[in-house]
Amino acid sequence: MSARFVRVAETGRKTFAITVDGVETRAAEGDTLMVALLTSQDALRDSEFGDGRRAGFCLMGACQDCWVWMADGERVRACTTPAAPGMSIVTRVERIGEGVWPRVPA
Template sequence: MFRRTEPTDCTISWEGRDIPARAGESLAVTLLAAGVTAFRQTPVTGTERGPLCLMGACFDCLVELDGQQNVQACLAPVRPGMVAAMQRGARHFHQSEDAA
């Protein structure tokens, strides 16, 4: 679907698999270039969704990034060694956040 025009210079982890990346490009671009199209599953039906706008408006690119949920992959710059995973369902709140 997408083809890289610039060489990669690092790797990231996606769902436990190493993905070639270029530091500074968006995580969404990295994943799309690797053939990943499902970034999250909806909270109600579990339907898979992927990036649509690539500019921070649609929220269909939400992922878990380095343990933080609800990160917009299209706005997250790649850092070597970052660990990302699919966002499954709604964000899980920690007990300390519920009390706030």
């Protein structure tokens, strides 16, 4: 899978492990979750409205397009939440429990 973001500067920052949809990946110190996720995969999350994967939009916490879930069910904005060692993030509808991810009936 290709990444949507490519790190071209500050490549020497210390990295740490986070888990995304059950797969371990790396984040760099100072990354937001959005940067950590999009430097390791091509999309940020599933849309809760059934129109596919999303990649964020405004990058500053205004548009509501970057919500992801922590493995414990807490919902956070990826664009403003700092990545931290050991975080476990859920970005796929099929990985979160029924009744947690809001859905629109088909």
